[in-house]
Every structure is written in C-alpha cells, then in structure tokens.
Amino acid sequence: MKRLNKVLKEDGVETDLIMLIRTILATTKEIAFRVSQGELAGVLGSTLNENIQGEVQKKLDVIANQLLKDTLIDDDLVKTVASEEEDNAVGAHPEGKYIVAFDPLDGSSNIDVNGQIGTIFTIYPAKVDVPYDSDEQFNQPGTNQVCAGYVLYGPSSLLVMSTGGPTRCYTHDLTHGGFLLTKPELLVPSKSREFSVNMANYRYWDESTQVYFDKLLYTSEEFDKSSIRYNAAMVGDVHRILCRGGVFMYPQDTRAGNENGKIRLLYEANPLAMLTENAGGIATSKGRRILDIQPDDLHQRVPVILGSSEPVNYFDSIVY
Numbered sequence: 001m002k003r004l005n006k007v008l009k010e011d012g013v014e015t016d017l018i019m020l021i022r023t024i025l026a027t028t029k030e031i032a033f034r035v036s037q038g039e040l041a042g043v044l045g046s047t048l049n050e051n052i053q054g055e056v057q058k059k060l061d062v063i064a065n066q067l068l069k070d071t072l073i074d075d076d077l078v079k080t081v082a083s084e085e086e087d088n089a090v091g092a093h094p095e096g097k098y099i100v101a102f103d104p105l106d107g108s109s110n111i112d113v114n115g116q117i118g119t120i121f122t123i124y125p126a127k128v129d130v131p132y133d134s135d136e137q138f139n140q141p142g143t144n145q146v147c148a149g150y151v152l153y154g155p156s157s158l159l160v161m162s163t164g165g166p167t168r169c170y171t172h173d174l175t176h177g178g179f180l181l182t183k184p185e186l187l188v189p190s191k192s193r194e195f196s197v198n199m200a201n202y203r204y205w206d207e208s209t210q211v212y213f214d215k216l217l218y219t220s221e222e223f224d225k226s227s228i229r230y231n232a233a234m235v236g237d238v239h240r241i242l243c244r245g246g247v248f249m250y251p252q253d254t255r256a257g258n259e260n261g262k263i264r265l266l267y268e269a270n271p272l273a274m275l276t277e278n279a280g281g282i283a284t285s286k287g288r289r290i291l292d293i294q295p296d297d298l299h300q301r302v303p304v305i306l307g308s309s310e311p312v313n314y315f316d317s318i319v320y
C-alpha cells in the first residue's frame with residue numbers, strides 16, 4: 001500500500017501544498033488520539049460557552065479547534081485561518097500562500113455517545129490584495145479549492161481527500177503512524193435508494209420538499225424499498241455515500257435561523273461537495289451547483305443535497 005506522500009507526489013501536487021497537508025494531518029492524529037481516549041482524558045461533555053451560531057461548544061470541539069488553529073498559525077505557508085468555532089478569520093502570516101478553513105469536529109452531538117465524528121478541512125490560494133486577518137480572504141467560490149478533505153474518527157481513522165483529482169481514501173496505520181492509500185478512487189454510483197435526512201423536520205419544510213418526500217415514501221415505484229440512514233454527523237453520512245452511494249440532504253426550513261438550513265458553506269458544504277463531485281456524484285443548493293456559489297459571509301449556511309446523481313437530479317426537478 002502506498003503512503004500518502006508518494007501518492008501526492010505522483011499526483012503532481014506542489015511541494016508547499018504537500019507540506020501544508022502534512023501539517024494538518026499531524027494535528028488530526030493528535031485529535032484522533034484525544035478522541036480515542038474518550039472519558040479517560042476527561043474531554044467529554046460541554047463547556048459553558050456557545051459558538052457564534054448559538055451551539056453549545058463541547059470540550060473536544062474546543063480542544064480540536066485550538067490544536068488546529070495553533071499549528072496552522074505557526075505555519076509560514078498559511079495566511080489566514082477560519083473555523084466553525086471562531087467568529088472571524090484569524091490572521092497567520094501576511095505573506096502566506098494559502099488560507100485554510102476547517103470544522104474541527106463535525107457531528108459533535110455524537111461525541112458523548114462514541115459515535116462517528118470527523119475533522120473537515122479545505123485549502124484555498126490566499127488573495128494577495130486582501131489583508132491577512134480579513135474574512136474577505138474566504139470570499140471565494142468552492143471551485144477555487146486546491147484541496148478538500150476530512151479525517152473520520154471511526155473504528156479506523158480514515159482520510160478522504162482530493163487535491164483536484166480523484167477522491168482517494170487512506171487509512172491511518174497506527175503501527176507506523178502514517179496514512180496508507182486503501183481506496184485509490186472512490187466512485188459514487190449514479191443510483192441509490194439510501195437517504196440521509198432528518199425526517200423529524202418534515203413539518204418545517206416548504207411544500208415542494210414535503211411533496212417530494214410524499215412521492216418518495218408513498219407512491220414512487222422508482223424509490224420503492226428506500227432506506228433512511230442518518231448519523232447526525234454530515235461527515236459520516238457523506239462518507240457512506242462516497243463509499244456506496246446515496247443522498248445527504250439538509251433543506252432550508254421555517255425554524256428561526258434555519259432559513260438556509262443548517263450546513264455551513266465554507267467548511268462543510270464546499271469541501272464535501274468537491275469530494276462528492278470528484279467521486280462522480282453531484283452537490284447542489286436550491287438547484288444550483290454548490291461549488292459555484294459566491295460566498296458573502298464566513299459562516300453562511302446553504303441548503304444542501306448531494307450524492308448519487310439520479311436521486312439528486314430527481315429532487316431538484318421536483319422542488320426547483
């Protein structure tokens with residue numbers, strides 16, 4: 001099995017980007033260790049703080065955020081850092097070549113129940129003419145991403161990443177400490193009957209989304225024998241979809257604050273959309289390609305549907 005470094009070199013990834021990826025991954029190994037220690041390390045449970053989105057921060061969220069922020073700020077290659085857990089962009093090095101955004105621990109409601117959680121990250125080229133500590137650095141569409149990935153802390157720790165080419169999967173080998181290529185190219189089948197959606201939100205959806213689900217669940221022959229698989233961790237649901245197909249969705253709803261759903265564009269939707277597209281799937285928001293959205297806010301939310309092309313297109317054709 002090939003080591004990550006060799007794969008990245010063979011893929012023609014530039015040396016600086018390889019070094020930055022390695023810096024991020026070194027930190028995720030430390031996060032993986034803390035996650036594996038669970039209650040033994042006293043890191044479960046909540047802090048008394050809320051993040052900018054009003055979510056109570058879990059201790060592990062805060063630790064993972066601090067670890068990633070500190071290492072990235074220390075790296076001369078990095079101009080600016082953004083995180084789900086930071087209100088604003090954080091300046092690192094005015095001459096840095098890249099900017100990095102991350103969700104330190106996606107699926108944090110799973111932390112206390114030993115469920116799937118993961119770190120999502122994305123790398124863009126830095127804007128030369130924008131100050132290093134400005135949110136403006138991240139006003140770039142997802143098509144500008146030079147690398148997107150996540151580390152899933154499950155029974156094994158897995159890295160799923162694309163540097164523009166195929167979406168590849170690596171397994172963290174605890175015996176030598178590195179990531180080994182275990183699935184060289186993930187391919188999302190175009191058809192699937194598996195759905196990841198929080199059905200309990202049905203009453204809050206708009207009428208067309210409800211109509212879609214009424215058809216799907218009660219009348220559609222095409223989707224007879226559909227199954228729902230929902231993790232409450234987007235990173236885990238998307239991982240299943242990248243491995244065997246299916247659809248993840250988080251539509252907009254009528255609850256206060258959820259006018260654009262719950263998923264954040266910068267560090268959730270965009271990186272996972274890039275991984276999905278580079279594995280042959282599609283990712284849309286209100287019928288538009290997610291990667292083409294021009295962002296206007298660091299923590300902007302977008303309705304999301306992504307995965308196998310046929311059911312995603314079917315959803316968009318009915319709802320939009």
Ligand code: F6P
Pocket residue numbers: 106107108109198232233234235262263268
């Ligand atoms: O980060 C947002 C998130 O935790 C996703 O990982 C997950 O898919 C979603 O929220 C779960 O939200 P809900 O509990 O509303 O279904």
Ligand code: MN
Pocket residue numbers: 084103105106107268
């Ligand atoms: Mn998240």
